[in-house]
Amino acid sequence: MADNEKNIKKVEQDFDKSQFQFVQKEDKIYDKKFQTKPIGYFKDAMIRFVRNKTNVVATTILALLILLSVVIPALDPKADPIQNDQIDSQISYLPPRIPLLDKLGIADGTASYEDNPASYANPYIDLDGFYIDAQGNFILDDQGNPIDAIMNEDGTYQFNPHPDILYLPTGEISEFIEKGTLTNYYVPCTDREVTCEGGFVQFSKQKTGTPVGAYTSVLTDGIDGEGNPTQTYQIQTLTGIWFPSEVKIELDITESHPLNENIIDKSAAFKVYFQIQQQNVPTSELAMVLVFDSSDETMYDSYDPETGLFTVDIANHPELTFGTQKYRVVIAYESNTLDSGVLDSFKISALSGGNPLGDQGPESNYLVYAEGFPLSQFRLATDILVTRNEVSTYMFEGNILRIDGQRLTAAYTVDAYARAFGPVYREGHPGSEFLAETQGCTLEDGTLFDPEVHKADVRFNDDCAIYQLIQRNDDDAVVVPGKGTFYTYNVYLNYRVYAGYDELPYYFFGTSAAGYDMFNLIWIGLKTSLLIGLFVSIINIAIGVVYGAISGYYGGQVDIIMQRFAEIVGRIPWLVTLSIFMAYFEAGFTSLILILIVSGWIGVSSVTRTQFYRYKGREYVLASRTLGAKDGRLIFRHILPNGIGTIITSSILLIPTVIFSEATLSYLGFGIGHGQKLTLFGIDKLTLSGVSIGVLLNDGRNKLQNYPHLTIFPAIIISILMITFNMFGNALRDAFNPALRGSE
Numbered sequence: 001m002a003d004n005e006k007n008i009k010k011v012e013q014d015f016d017k018s019q020f021q022f023v024q025k026e027d028k029i030y031d032k033k034f035q036t037k038p039i040g041y042f043k044d045a046m047i048r049f050v051r052n053k054t055n056v057v058a059t060t061i062l063a064l065l066i067l068l069s070v071v072i073p074a075l076d077p078k079a080d081p082i083q084n085d086q087i088d089s090q091i092s093y094l095p096p097r098i099p100l101l102d103k104l105g106i107a108d109g110t111a112s113y114e115d116n117p118a119s120y121a122n123p124y125i126d127l128d129g130f131y132i133d134a135q136g137n138f139i140l141d142d143q144g145n146p147i148d149a150i151m152n153e154d155g156t157y158q159f160n161p162h163p164d165i166l167y168l169p170t171g172e173i174s175e176f177i178e179k180g181t182l183t184n185y186y187v188p189c190t191d192r193e194v195t196c197e198g199g200f201v202q203f204s205k206q207k208t209g210t211p212v213g214a215y216t217s218v219l220t221d222g223i224d225g226e227g228n229p230t231q232t233y234q235i236q237t238l239t240g241i242w243f244p245s246e247v248k249i250e251l252d253i254t255e256s257h258p259l260n261e262n263i264i265d266k267s268a269a270f271k272v273y274f275q276i277q278q279q280n281v282p283t284s285e286l287a288m289v290l291v292f293d294s295s296d297e298t299m300y301d302s303y304d305p306e307t308g309l310f311t312v313d314i315a316n317h318p319e320l321t322f323g324t325q326k327y328r329v330v331i332a333y334e335s336n337t338l339d340s341g342v343l344d345s346f347k348i349s350a351l352s353g354g355n356p357l358g359d360q361g362p363e364s365n366y367l368v369y370a371e372g373f374p375l376s377q378f379r380l381a382t383d384i385l386v387t388r389n390e391v392s393t394y395m396f397e398g399n400i401l402r403i404d405g406q407r408l409t410a411a412y413t414v415d416a417y418a419r420a421f422g423p424v425y426r427e428g429h430p431g432s433e434f435l436a437e438t439q440g441c442t443l444e445d446g447t448l449f450d451p452e453v454h455k456a457d458v459r460f461n462d463d464c465a466i467y468q469l470i471q472r473n474d475d476d477a478v479v480v481p482g483k484g485t486f487y488t489y490n491v492y493l494n495y496r497v498y499a500g501y502d503e504l505p506y507y508f509f510g511t512s513a514a515g516y517d518m519f520n521l522i523w524i525g526l527k528t529s530l531l532i533g534l535f536v537s538i539i540n541i542a543i544g545v546v547y548g549a550i551s552g553y554y555g556g557q558v559d560i561i562m563q564r565f566a567e568i569v570g571r572i573p574w575l576v577t578l579s580i581f582m583a584y585f586e587a588g589f590t591s592l593i594l595i596l597i598v599s600g601w602i603g604v605s606s607v608t609r610t611q612f613y614r615y616k617g618r619e620y621v622l623a624s625r626t627l628g629a630k631d632g633r634l635i636f637r638h639i640l641p642n643g644i645g646t647i648i649t650s651s652i653l654l655i656p657t658v659i660f661s662e663a664t665l666s667y668l669g670f671g672i673g674h675g676q677k678l679t680l681f682g683i684d685k686l687t688l689s690g691v692s693i694g695v696l697l698n699d700g701r702n703k704l705q706n707y708p709h710l711t712i713f714p715a716i717i718i719s720i721l722m723i724t725f726n727m728f729g730n731a732l733r734d735a736f737n738p739a740l741r742g743s744e
Contacts (some may be wrong), residue, residue, distance in 0.1 A: 301313055
């Protein structure tokens with residue numbers, strides 16, 4: 001102690017006392033009133049909320065999305081499928097077109113296609129019908145003159161072998177193709193479609209000891225179920241071959257193909273049978289006459305090893321009777337192993353009195369002429385039974401496959417809006433509509449249209465809903481006594497005017513498969529998703545608060561039982577829940593809401609239970625209980641109000657979770673869908689359509705490659721919604737957190 005005093009004195013001696021003086025010695029000092037005002041709980045929370053600029057931006061974006069989902073559908077009620085269920089396929093799948101951006105070549109309403117099968121009947125021509133190249137220049141003949149495309153009666157064009165001619169897919173119109181974008185090229189194909197050219201046909205066996213065989217077929221005219229003319233390949237029957245001097249079979253096996261090595265060494269063979277046709281005789285009992293065998297040199301006249309072509313004349317075959325007899329021709333591939341044979345072409349020709357018989361082939365002088373696509377249309381001969389070892393079995397089994405074919409395809413960019421709103425052909429256009437649409441219209445030369453004078457082949461001005469009158473169908477006229485004669489018309493509509501547009505419209509997000517504006521449809525879908533999210537969240541919060549309040553307030557055995565039940569429900573696999581509800585309910589609003597409610601309340605109940613454990617032992621609660629307050633009053637008047645801030649902020653995050661779950665279910669096809677509707681609380685303004693963000697994503701998932709806008713824009717909207725909602729929820733949680741009160 002003494003040492004400390006010495007040290008203190010020593011330190012005091014080190015300072016000069018003259019350096020110290022009194023401050024405000026003569027002034028009178030009074031207590032001053034604080035100039036600041038007390039900050040309330042909500043104001044303090046708002047200050048923290050606003051100080052975070054990211055939260056403000058996210059909240060603004062979220063509010064804008066919600067506002068648009070309310071305003072946009074209200075501005076255009078016809079865009080809602082509930083109000084307008086008319087499908088306009090003419091303007092379906094239009095790409096996005098946005099003002100100003102279209103001037104920069106972005107979202108300009110053009111659509112690009114690749115690998116679209118092209119048709120030789122639809123060449124690339126100008127408005128005058130001359131062939132042009134991709135840049136719009138004339139294709140010239142050897143004399144330097146433009147080549148004119150020759151049109152057939154059905155509106156298609158005759159094939160021209162000029163190598164520079166370009167071709168478009170069926171239905172595309174040359175004037176709408178962007179210059180410099182059209183190219184033609186071949187791609188490999190193996191399907192049995194008419195657009196797959198050339199190639200070979202593979203006769204593939206299914207069983208080692210059973211050959212594969214097929215009937216020859218021929219293109220036959222017919223009528224479909226709706227009465228329209230059609231052409232299909234049917235099994236061919238040879239008849240009317242009177243007094244033939246030659247009936248020659250030509251079979252090209254493509255000698256160079258590796259699958260035909262067994263035919264070259266004669267361990268396998270192509271065979272041709274003539275099946276004798278008889279009335280009232282089962283197919284299995286019809287006689288089969290073998291007329292050609294590639295492994296037996298006595299059964300063909302010649303073979304060219306360089307080309308693989310076999311020929312044989314069967315005009316004098318002892319088992320065939322031409323003229324009176326009818327035959328079906330069967331080509332078969334036989335071998336001792338499970339392999340395949342490849343055929344390039346098969347032809348049968350006949351001569352009688354020096355004149356060719358038959359109407360097949362390029363020059364219409366063959367009985368059978370098949371290569372490429374026609375060869376692939378041969379019908380499998382699976383109706384012929386034979387007896388082997390006293391057991392009836394099929395004589396032929398296997399498959400016919402197309403290999404090494406090629407398809408002419410086109411890559412191009414088209415002005416989709418000009419195409420959609422340009423001339424559109426309508427056959428049998430109702431006369432009443434036609435007369436109303438042409439009333440007051442003038443023709444190209446300025447003449448006023450008169451339906452009694454102008455009955456065919458007239459063009460109208462651009463401001464008329466009819467682009468061109470092809471003809472009036474006088475043969476289909478209906479005479480109604482006392483009312484007059486009613487006609488139908490074959491016309492080209494000016495679809496822009498017909499649809500009610502003065503200029504080509506702008507669809508910011510493109511159009512859907514049904515022709516709806518995707519911009520409007522997305523906001524309608526967002527409104528549905530938000531209302532479902534809000535509705536389900538309210539139910540989940542109500543259930544969760546009541547359940548958690550009871551569990552947390554009473555505690556003990558009640559809490560244990562209730563928590564075990566919640567754990568069991570929460571641990572039921574989502575797929576099991578989905579399967580159960582799909583088994584008892586159809587996909588729709590009811591099943592969707594029930595699925596989202598089954599376990600959606602558990603999170604809220606857990607938060608509520610925690611808050612009740614936190615506050616139920618406080619002094620004011622104990623005091624109220626001492627004064628005789630009932631359990632209900634303690635729960636809802638004393639405990640719940642103190643924990644409601646945490647409960648609400650935690651529950652806010654439930655809404656985006658529900659929205660995303662709904663989108664997932666609808667995307668997978670287990671939620672709502674087109675054509676459905678639900679009215680909430682009996683209020684018409686709260687009627688939900690079957691369109692949600694998830695439904696729109698489901699619509700676009702199978703068309704992502706060709707129509708990406710169907711998926712991209714709904715995905716962007718729901719992504720922004722999820723991000724902003726979560727940021728907003730987190731911001732509210734931090735703003736109302738009592739532990740952060742007064743902090744910066």
